[in-house]
Amino acid sequence: MKSGKRMKGVVISKPIMYGNIATELLSRKTDHTHKWTVFLRGPNGQDISYFIHKVEFKLHETFVNNNRAFKSPPYEVTETGWGEFEIITKIFFPPVSGEKPISLYHMLKLYPPDAPGQTWPKGKPVNNFFYDELIFSEPTEEFFEMLTKGANGPEIPLKVSGNQVFSLESEAAECKRLETAVGQVTGKHDEYKER
Incomplete structure (x- = not known):
């Protein structure tokens, strides 16, 4: 068993992708206009579960159970609604990491960006994706082992x-x-x- 000792001078980065996909509901039984999914994942489908302990999504307070937690992939929530709002995605790391949780903020986008003179095709999803890298400076020895044993995945193509x-x-x-x-x-x- 490794100690909780930090590895001086070591920096490791792990790429992530977060955001949402929204599609207009063509047949509506309620006042909801869109179906959407908010997510956290590897940018090109890489497994990120080996260094993530838990992911929490904080939705608008009007949702029943507006705090959704996941301890294994897929880290995503699918809902329907009519309005855009800020979503907080909180990432927790394994206890051996000694790392504090990280919060990511993004606006749920349901509608396409304004493009003068252009119309958005019916049924085409609105993608609102963000690429980021989690930087781990001087990780503990045990967390370093986790980070380096996991799939590194391909570089950005x-x-x-x-x-x-x-x-x-x-x-x-x-x-x-x-x-x-x-x-x-x-x-x-x-x-x-x-x-």
């Missing part, structure tokens, strides 16, 4: 294919989109400043 959502290509496209948006905001800011 060059191009999107199959079930892979993230790629270096999509990351570059997102950076370009953000640069364009920053340029537009800067331009508008300069216009207003000159007035």
Whole structure:
């Protein structure tokens, strides 16, 4: 058995993906307009359960049992509703890790992004995905063993294919989109400043 001693100078990162998928309900029996699933998983389907003890999703207080906890995958909640709200995803690590839980915040997205002059196809899901990396600095010896024995999974691929959502290509496209948006905001800011 390893000790709870921390490994000086060691840093390990583990990729995760979280967010939601929403689909409009075409036949409605209630005032609910969408079916949605909020989740935490490996970016390209990798197993992350070997370093996660528990995942809790905190939904809007109007939901019955608005705190949902899962000790094994899939770490996800599927519900129906009509409104967007902030969801808190809390990740707990095994007790031997000595790590505190981490909370992730994101808005449940039910509706597609505004795209002037474009219509959203009926039945097409709205994907609201986020890629992140959990960084473990100086893990305990026992947690280090857990982190390094688990499936490391492939690196982020060059191009999107199959079930892979993230790629270096999509990351570059997102950076370009953000640069364009920053340029537009800067331009508008300069216009207003000159007035």
